[in-house]
Amino acid sequence: xxxxxxxxxxxxxxxxxxxxxxxxxxxxxxxxxxxxxxxxxxxxxxxxxxxxxxxxxxxxxxxxx
Numbered sequence: 001x002x003x004x005x006x007x008x009x010x011x012x013x014x015x016x017x018x019x020x021x022x023x024x025x026x027x028x029x030x031x032x033x034x035x036x037x038x039x040x041x042x043x044x045x046x047x048x049x050x051x052x053x054x055x056x057x058x059x060x061x062x063x064x065x
Contacts (some may be wrong), residue, residue, distance in 0.1 A: 002058040003042075006033040009052045021048050
C-alpha cells in the first residue's frame with residue numbers, strides 16, 4: 001500500500017528530533033507532499049509527526065488499452 005504524506009503545519013518550535021523525522025520523510029516545506037510505501041518504519045515516523053502531516057492512501061486505477 002502506498003500513501004501520500006503532506007506537511008500541513010510548520011515544524012518551527014518543535015524538537016530537533018521532530019524536524020529530523022519530517023526531513024527523513026522527505027518533507028521540508030508546508031504543503032509539500034511525498035509518496036511512500038507503507039511499512040513499519042514509515043508508519044512509526046508518521047505516528048511521531050501525526051500532528052504536522054496529513055496522510056492519504058493512494059488508490060491505483062489500472063487502465064486497459
